[in-house]
Amino acid sequence: MSLIITDDCINCDVCEPECPNGAISAGEEIYVIDPNLCTECVGHFDEPQCQQVCPVDCIPLDPENVESQEELMAKYHILTGN
Numbered sequence: 001m002s003l004i005i006t007d008d009c010i011n012c013d014v015c016e017p018e019c020p021n022g023a024i025s026a027g028e029e030i031y032v033i034d035p036n037l038c039t040e041c042v043g044h045f046d047e048p049q050c051q052q053v054c055p056v057d058c059i060p061l062d063p064e065n066v067e068s069q070e071e072l073m074a075k076y077h078i079l080t081g082n
Contacts, residue, residue, distance in 0.1 A: 001072075002038035003048055004062035005031050015050035015059065021079055024050060035065040042069060043076030 002023075005015070009030035016024045016031060021044075023037035033050075041048045051059045067075070076082075 001040070001061045001063075001067050002035035002065040003033050003040060003050065003059050004035075004064075005033055006058040006060065008056050008058035010056055010058075012055060014053045014055070018049040018053050020044040020049070021076075033059075033062075035062060037079065038065075039072045039076045039079065042072040043080065043082075 005024075007030065011026075011030060016026070018024075019033075019038075020041060021037045021039055023034045023039075024031055025034070026032075048059070051057075
């Protein structure tokens, strides 16, 4: 499952540089996560780094993009070429 940034986002800019896949970018009003690039940091870290640094806890799992750990790992391998 990829992550999503909710309307509670305060545009503090701390999540974007933490994403190892470059999945986070500035949207029209708040930051957004590209579900095609989000692996929940699987393959890179034990926990999603954006969730760890978010001061307002506005990055939950995206129910619209459900993926298993195996699918996230496969995506990681595709994205990194490993």
